[in-house]
Amino acid sequence: MTITQLHYVLAVAEHQNFTKAAQKVFVTQPTLSMQIQKLEDELEVTIFDRTKKPIQLTEVGEKIVQQARNIVNESDRIQDIVDQQKGFIGGxxxxxxxxxxxxxxxxxxxxxxxxxxxxxxxxxxxxxxEAILEKLKEGHLDAAIAATPLKMDGIKEYVLYYEPFVPYIPSSVNAEVSEKIDVDDLDINKMLLLEDGHCFKDGILNLCNASRDYEGDQLQLESGSFETLIKLANDGLGMTLLPYLHTLELKEEEKKHLKMFKDPVPAREVSLIYNRSELKMQIIEALRSTIAGVVKGAITFQNVKIISPLSKKKENQNN
Structure with missing residues (x-):
């Protein structure tokens, strides 16, 4: 059994296709197939069910892939140890x-x-x-920047900064709202939200302690773009919440529509997240220090309340 064979197994498990897997690991398809067959012969088991399209892992194959991922990660750690000993930050x-x-x-x-x-x-x-967590688990990412806490086994979180939620409420939507507001002043049914899949949307719903009910609404809209939400709010179609850093880039005319929450200011926690194997920690630390250096001058809020980025369903699953 070799580390190379395990790399090949992981490639086929990911792509569910021998040809695509061979392209990923830069060998010919016959070479990859032969090495996996040799491994199966040595172990006297079948790792892949080749009769199915796409190719599927067998029951024992699932367990082998899980262990192969651990072994490949640990083998990568050897080079990582050498790099750290030499003070090398690269690759x-x-x-x-x-x-x-x-x-x-x-x-x-x-x-x-x-x-x-x-x-x-x-x-x-x-x-x-969700895609980030899957790729971290499978070893296809070394780290990620995401809203936390995520409460995931095997994932470590290195907090970078806390970013406040900022209400964007044009006077055409609500002319009476004061400069500093309470969460209770928000009307979730007038809120323009990002589409499903964005944890920022889940954060807003958690902040308002509500779910979005479109029943009876003339307009049902969820967008993937803050710019779209801002334009619609400017047209009087609703209010929205923005991440603080995004507000720094608004036009001066648009900044007039920004409000602030009363203390403690609701905020999202932004972290570097990475696998508990802690590979390439010297680069992770370099990223952390660089980001901290530029953000500390941009975000100076002290009294904040962290809002979970998890949807209620996921939060219940993790508890």
Missing amino acids: IFRLGVIPTIMPTLLPMFIGNFMKKYPKVKLKIEELHT
């Missing part, structure tokens, strides 16, 4: 970022990070939280 680093953080945070730190650590080759993906 490929795969980072996931949720969509409501990517456009504001990334431009703030990415230039500084690349200049300071030129040997790190960043591969960044914009992904929803």
Whole structure:
């Protein structure tokens, strides 16, 4: 049994196709098939059911893949130990970022990070939280930036900052609202929300302690873009909540529609999350220090109340 064979097994388990798996690990399909067959012969078991399309893991194959992932991670740790001993910060680093953080945070730190650590080759993906957690579990991401706490076994969370929720309420929607408001002043049925899959939407619903009921509404809209929500709010179609960093980029005319919550200010916790195997910790620490350096001047709120990013259903599942 070799580490290479285990890499091949993991590739087939991911792609459920021998040809695609071979392309992923840069070998020919016959070479990959032969090595997996050798492993199955040695173990005297069948890892993949080749009669099904797409290819499926057998019952024992599921257990083998789980253990193979652990072994491959531990083998990667050897190089990681050597890199840390040498003080080397470099190599490929795969980072996931949720969509409501990517456009504001990334431009703030990415230039500084690349200049300071030129040997790190960043591969960044914009992904929803569920996809991030799956990719971290499978070893396809080294770390991610997401809203926390997530309360997931095997995932560690390194808090970066707390980002307040900021009400965006044009006078055409509510002319009487004061500059500082309570959560009770929000009307969830007038709230323009992001589409399902965004943890920021779940955070708003948790903040308002409500679910969105569209029954009887003339307009039913959930968007993937804050820009769309802002434009619709400007047209008098509702109010919305924005992440604080996003408000820094608004036009001066739009900033007039921003309100603030009374203390403690509702906020989301933003963290670097990574697998408990703690591979590439020297790069994770470099990312943390770089981000902390640029964010501490932008977000100065002290008295905040952390709002869970988990939907009520997921929160119940994790408890």
